[in-house]
Amino acid sequence: MEKLINEFSFGLFFWQLFIFIGLVLLLRKFAWKPILDSLNERETSIKDAMNAAEEAKKEMASIQEDNQKVLKEARAEREALLKEARSSGAEIVAQAKTEAKAEADKIIAQAQESIQNEKRAALNELKNQVAQISLDIAEKVIDSELDSKDKQYKLVNQLIKDASL
Amino acid sequence: MVIMPRGIHLFFYTIILTSFSNLSAKESKKEVEQTGELKSEIKAYILHHLQDSHDFNLLSYKDKTTNEKVNIGMPLPVILWDDGLKVFSSSKLKHGKNVVSSGDNHYKLYHGKIYRTDAQGTITYDEHHHPTNAMPIDFSITKNVISILFTALLMFVLFRGLAQSYKKNGMIAKGVGRFFEPIVLYVRDEIAIPNIGEKHHRRFMGYLLTLFFFIWFLNLLGLTPLGINVTGNIAITFCLALITFVITTLVGKKYYWKHIFWMPGVPWPMKIILAPIELLGLIIKPFSLMIRLYANISAGHIVLMSLIALIFIFKNWIGSSLSFILAFSISIIEILVALLQAYIFTVLSALYFGFAVEEHDENIDH
Numbered sequence: 001m002e003k004l005i006n007e008f009s010f011g012l013f014f015w016q017l018f019i020f021i022g023l024v025l026l027l028r029k030f031a032w033k034p035i036l037d038s039l040n041e042r043e044t045s046i047k048d049a050m051n052a053a054e055e056a057k058k059e060m061a062s063i064q065e066d067n068q069k070v071l072k073e074a075r076a077e078r079e080a081l082l083k084e085a086r087s088s089g090a091e092i093v094a095q096a097k098t099e100a101k102a103e104a105d106k107i108i109a110q111a112q113e114s115i116q117n118e119k120r121a122a123l124n125e126l127k128n129q130v131a132q133i134s135l136d137i138a139e140k141v142i143d144s145e146l147d148s149k150d151k152q153y154k155l156v157n158q159l160i161k162d163a164s165l
Numbered sequence: 166m167v168i169m170p171r172g173i174h175l176f177f178y179t180i181i182l183t184s185f186s187n188l189s190a191k192e193s194k195k196e197v198e199q200t201g202e203l204k205s206e207i208k209a210y211i212l213h214h215l216q217d218s219h220d221f222n223l224l225s226y227k228d229k230t231t232n233e234k235v236n237i238g239m240p241l242p243v244i245l246w247d248d249g250l251k252v253f254s255s256s257k258l259k260h261g262k263n264v265v266s267s268g269d270n271h272y273k274l275y276h277g278k279i280y281r282t283d284a285q286g287t288i289t290y291d292e293h294h295h296p297t298n299a300m301p302i303d304f305s306i307t308k309n310v311i312s313i314l315f316t317a318l319l320m321f322v323l324f325r326g327l328a329q330s331y332k333k334n335g336m337i338a339k340g341v342g343r344f345f346e347p348i349v350l351y352v353r354d355e356i357a358i359p360n361i362g363e364k365h366h367r368r369f370m371g372y373l374l375t376l377f378f379f380i381w382f383l384n385l386l387g388l389t390p391l392g393i394n395v396t397g398n399i400a401i402t403f404c405l406a407l408i409t410f411v412i413t414t415l416v417g418k419k420y421y422w423k424h425i426f427w428m429p430g431v432p433w434p435m436k437i438i439l440a441p442i443e444l445l446g447l448i449i450k451p452f453s454l455m456i457r458l459y460a461n462i463s464a465g466h467i468v469l470m471s472l473i474a475l476i477f478i479f480k481n482w483i484g485s486s487l488s489f490i491l492a493f494s495i496s497i498i499e500i501l502v503a504l505l506q507a508y509i510f511t512v513l514s515a516l517y518f519g520f521a522v523e524e525h526d527e528n529i530d531h
Contacts, residue, residue: 004399004459007216007398007399007400008399008400008403009217009278009303009307009398009400010302010303010400011244011302011303011304011305011307011310012217012307012309012310012398012400012401013400013401013403013404014304015304015306015310015313016309016310016313016400016401016404016405017404017407017408019310019313019314019317020313020317020375020379020404020405020408021408022317023317023320023321023375023379024371024372024375026321027320027321027324027371027374027375028371028375030321030324030325030328031321031324031325031327031328032324032328032370032371032374032375033328033371034328034329034331034332035324035327035328035331035346035349036349036353036367036370038328038331038332038336039346039349039350039353041336042336042337045336
């Protein structure tokens with residue numbers, strides 16, 4: 001201890017105190033404060049950037065989710081549309097078929113009717129013509145046959161015979 | 166490299182490079198005498214190195230022809246306060262061989278200290294062989310003061326550069342300061358915040374950072390071949406410990422003082438017993454800081470120099486090379502010790518500040 005006290009130099013202590021306190025004050029103003037401020041600023045900016053990145057990631061994920069949802073909806077809609085189209089197509093075809101069938105039936109019916117009419121008209125005409133021809137023939141036959149009495153008689157008999165059926 | 170003349174004593178790296186080339190191995194009795202002389206010379210030299218000096222000596226040797234010690238280095242200004250300021254160059258003291266007259270007074274250097282003497286330079290001694298002459302207050306710019314100034318300048322340039330590089334490079338350090346940025350962060354995150362707390366640490370950062378780098382740089386400077394021993398000087402460690410003590414005392418809050426004078430949570434007889442112990446602790450804490458740094462650095466210098474000196478005591482291939490290997494290993498350990506002691510001083514200072522500013526909820530039991 002005595003050696004330590006003996007070794008102690010007041011001058012050195014004075015200079016050390018003076019220089020060291022000066023150094024602390026100077027460095028505090030010109031070095032430590034700006035250094036620590038910069039470090040803090042950098043740390044907060046890094047933290048902010050990290051947070052922003054995290055947020056962007058989350059946002060990205062939600063957007064993707066939305067996209068997926070929209071895509072799914074679109075797909076479902078397309079499916080529904082296709083289904084609808086398919087069913088309506090079949091319906092149209094079926095309707096067309098029935099309509100066509102009905103039309104065809106109608107046409108056939110009309111044709112049959114007109115054929116019937118034609119037939120009827122033709123028959124009527126034929127009947128008229130046959131009657132005319134029969135009359136003509138009967139006239140001629142009568143003309144030729146009834147010039148003798150006998151023959152007239154025969155004929156009357158014949159007619160009576162036929163008529164008594 | 167200086168070409169060393171044969172047959173002279175050369176002091177380099179603050180140890181003696183002694184060459185006994187003219188000594189015959191057969192003259193064993195003479196050799197023992199010489200070795201004894203060498204040992205005491207080494208001891209004196211190591212002790213001399215540990216102390217502050219009024220000159221910045223790089224090396225010294227003994228001229229064989231005149232048998233006088235020749236010093237190579239630069240003189241430093243001597244500033245004395247002795248009824249007025251006295252300033253002269255330390256070269257006038259001639260390492261204690263000369264009496265310097267300044268004004269009406271005469272001064273002489275004796276064992277590293279300046280005493281007021283008469284014109285003949287007589288020094289009177291008491292029974293313990295301590296000089297009884299009056300001592301002026303010595304404000305000389307000594308070797309240690311120069312080293313402190315150099316370190317302060319170096320730190321200012323270095324950390325000012327680091328601070329400015331942030332502004333110039335958009336928050337990214339550049340240049341030499343970049344090496345120190347992680348250390349600054351370490352001091353903040355591992356020393357200040359855990360010991361003082363997030364809330365109060367900021368106002369101690371200036372002191373802690375300056376303290377850490379100051380001690381570290383000076384410790385490292387002590388390991389250079391310049392032969393500087395600043396942190397192994399009691400005045401320096403006393404000053405640093407004193408500042409820590411003063412800051413601790415000034416920032417101490419109610420809770421801190423209550424813990425010292427009236428320890429909560431113990432019965433009252435214990436409170437009375439604990440108060441003086443805690444009060445003593447106030448002094449012991451900075452005292453231990455002072456002694457720890459002083460002792461560690463001084464011991465390191467003594468061990469290192471002794472091991473190097475062993476090379477010249479052994480003077481044979483095996484012993485000297487072993488000493489060299491040992492000295493080399495110790496040098497590497499000393500580099501670690503330099504950092505470690507700076508760390509310990511800073512951590513303990515931070516811890517004491519932490520105690521002083523600690524805040525506690527009165528209701529919480531602990």
